[in-house]
Amino acid sequence: MTATPEPAQNLIDRDRLNDVNLANQDGHNSFIDQGFTWLVQGFAMSVVIVLGWMSWVIFRQAQPAIEKFGFGFLWTQNWDINELTFGALPYIYGTLVSSAIALIIALPIGLAVAVVTSERFLPPWIRSPIAFVVELIAAIPSVIIGLWGIFVLIPFLQPVQQWLFQHLSWIPIFNSEPAGPSMLIAGIILAIMILPTIAAISREVLIAIPKELRTASASLGATQWETIFRVLLPSAISGILGAAMLGLGRALGETMAVTMVIGNSDQISTSLLNPGNTIPALLANQFAEASDGLHIGALMYLALILFALTLIVNMLAIVLVKFLKPGEA
């Protein structure tokens, strides 16, 4: 190429002309384009296929339990492996309650972290370490969080639980004497685990809000807090909801950390200070030793219910986002 005797100036001009020729559709290029499109579509489809395949396998393995118990499985609450009677209610209840506690705690804290790290309250050298540390929580393996829960968090929060029982026991959710592991502790552990998801995504959403909104709000005489609560948060609401739903999805499916702190009791109790159990925790505890077909079937049925729960949560999120989006309500 360098051997061509032509002046360099001409060459560049010609190349440029070729570059800007948008109508260029020669066969070679379009073949690559086509191939790439197929490749990308293929990858996208493979995700759907894997999900469908998993659901099919779980559904088929759950078949014995579905035939035997039908929908009654959802609202009965006897789990006896020796008698081969199974009911899912305590686990569905526990999964929903522990995740709800987690969301109630993690959403305000996560939002606070997002606001503090995206606004200019603090100098950058404090802001970015805070954001970084919160995101780092997501990198801790859940079994480590669970061990920390058993050996540090439970003893640390035991006086708090005791206090709640002694002073607020007239409220049904605090009306039992705490023994250590409890639904409340599981919710708190889950809150810690989903905090980074909520904080990081909300922060990105807040940062992405166009500058004009902020300046317009300030020029109308709004204070910084008024701007945050009346302009920034409402315009970021769909993104924040998305963050909350991603967090909730993780909370619903969390296994190891939950089973280590929830007490794994098979009884439903209104008191959050009592131990409970969740679907993933039960699966993790019993699957390795399950040998009877019906027992495995019941566990798979539970897995299917968890699938459905997550699906419902995600669909609700989509509906909610559509509903809350300004101009599309």
Next chain:
Amino acid sequence: MAFSTVAFRRTLTTSVVTVAVAFAPILTAIAQAVTLNGAGATFPAPLYERYIAEFQRKNPDIKVNYQAIGSGGGIKQVIAGVVDFGGSDAAMTDDDIKKVGKGVLLVPTAGGAVAVVYNLPGVSNLKLSRTALPEIFAGRITRWNDPKIAQDNPGVNLPNAEIKSVVRADGSGTTFIFSNHLSAISPYFKGRVGVGTAPKWTTNPIKGKGNPGVAAQVSRTANSIGYVEYAYAKQNKLSVAQVQNKKGEFMMPSVESANEALSTIVFPANFRVFEGDPKSGYPITGLTWMMVYKQYDAEKSAAMKKWVEWVLTDGQAFNNGLEYTRIPTETATRALQAVKNEVKP
């Protein structure tokens, strides 16, 4: 340009040669080694890991793997034929054995005791009779100052407090050994709870995941009682209760008292034992088995025999050091004979 090409070629050639030289021994080792894959019970996993390390030092040409996935998982994988041997704390049932096309032998490899651990402030030498222990875990005795507990503990200041029981959340051989013993000595427990790796407890206990979960719960909750593997109780210095055996003696768990219990057990021809109440020694003692097929290909059957022979002879010397009991010598010899006769290429 020309220089760089030559340099590149040289580097490439050198690296290929280096890599080939470096990996050659590993490749030949892989080519020669026979691999035996096992999976199953978690209870004997630390012992099997030690066995494997020692065995491989003497037999570098045989590679043994053991995955601790639980007894139920071990039996499932043996039936599915995806492993070369399995491990289980509960002897396979007749139905399960029938499902194994190649035929299967159960080889007892070790035994272990389950310790009853408790947390009673101010009490350090609790004794539990054959009436008290099962009824506590079946929910008939609910308070610590119950006369059925007090009568064996004269002079001990038992609190007037509710008994908080702690059990395993995950299905486990430890729970099987424990519930098997309680069912053997108490029809009441057998009727209410029964035997299993995860029976339905009627006392609404707190359930901890694994031995650490139960131990953490008991050590932190006053007035609680639970059960863990003996080795675990010993390492973590938990308060251990004395348990009454068939002779009426109150026994502390130890390798010696568990060995004594095993020595009284009569092993039938197929080595399956469901005994829950040994005549003497520490009563809450159970066994763990290796499940070995009766048929392998020529290479594997030789390796398998070598491995089982080592476990039942030299390997047994490691049991006591790791707080497991030994299989009585006469039984080990019989089991070895059975493997030699029945495992065929």
